[in-house]
Amino acid sequence: MSHFKDVQAQFMAHIKDPDHIAAPSDIEPRRMAIYSELFFNNIEGFITSAFPVLKSLYDEDDWLVLVRKFFIEHNCKTPYFLEISQEFIEYLSHQYQMTTHDPIFMLELAHYEWVELDISIRDEDESYTNFDPDDLDITPLSLSHLAWSLSYQFPVHTISPENQPQSIPEEPSYIIVFRDLEDEVGFIAINGMTALMLQIINENPNIKFEALCEALQSQVQSLSLDIIKQGAVSILTALIEQGVLVTQK
Incomplete structure (x- = not known):
């Protein structure tokens, strides 16, 4: 059981950060790459749909770096996709360190867009x-x-x-x-x-x-x-x- 948990933990760590954390050795690299891309694309797609104005202020590479940092650094407490936007707000508020690529109003704009989504599904x-x-x-x-x-x-x-x-x-x-x-x-x-x-x-x-x-x-x-x-x-x-x-x- 301990070995299985170790493999599971490495599997998830690699999916979050495939550029820096090795995949489990007993999983085919091609399949592992598919898993990694699928998970990240799902998260990125939902964040993009929830924060379209914020996303429009970044070039594509900088936006993907931001979403990847969220994916790596934030431990989501919910399994529901509709609540990922709230987790993103939590991350920006308490964990994220702003860079020169980020607008000074980043957090307020993100909160405003999250409110619009929250009101729409209440x-x-x-x-x-x-x-x-x-x-x-x-x-x-x-x-x-x-x-x-x-x-x-x-x-x-x-x-x-x-x-x-x-x-x-x-x-x-x-x-x-x-x-x-x-x-x-x-x-x-x-x-x-x-x-x-x-x-x-x-x-x-x-x-x-x-x-x-x-x-x-x-x-x-x-x-x-x-x-x-x-x-x-x-x-x-x-x-x-x-x-x-x-x-x-």
Whole structure:
């Protein structure tokens, strides 16, 4: 049994790093090469599909080096392909050492793309439902399970090969990533006030409109409660119509 485990460990080590770790001697090299290529291509293909914008910022060789480092260095804790993207985020956050080939916004862009994937495959929370914006005054408000309010140092929603910021902007970017009523994933760029409003809702599920505005006014005392209510109505109405805000059944 010990010999079998040793062979198994060498088999997996060679598949991860075939250029530096020898294959088991009793496996035909041609077959071993097929196994190695198959495993790596599966991992690379899934990461490419999960992070298409990030991938577009690299030349092919540099991208393959990045994925290979992930394959070699990170011990995935899940057998599910759909969760490999989260493992990649874990790797970039805690193990990976950035190089000159990596954009300075690498981690934030990767996280944003992972959020889009995560939202796209989430199951709906059936304990919540959409409601009529006309009932805003009386309906408890919650952030949809299919929406995520985020803030980043970089404008990750605008990044492309032609648009790559070289320094941290003076103002952060606030974004809602959500799945709409047609199950399409999209985003909304919002301002700091709307982000604060959504933070209050997220921390206080089923909050009513009046209580929300009072909580917001306590943090933005330069604005009167009446002014906050007037601005909140149009913002919240739009978010309700897009399915970002829901209520408990």
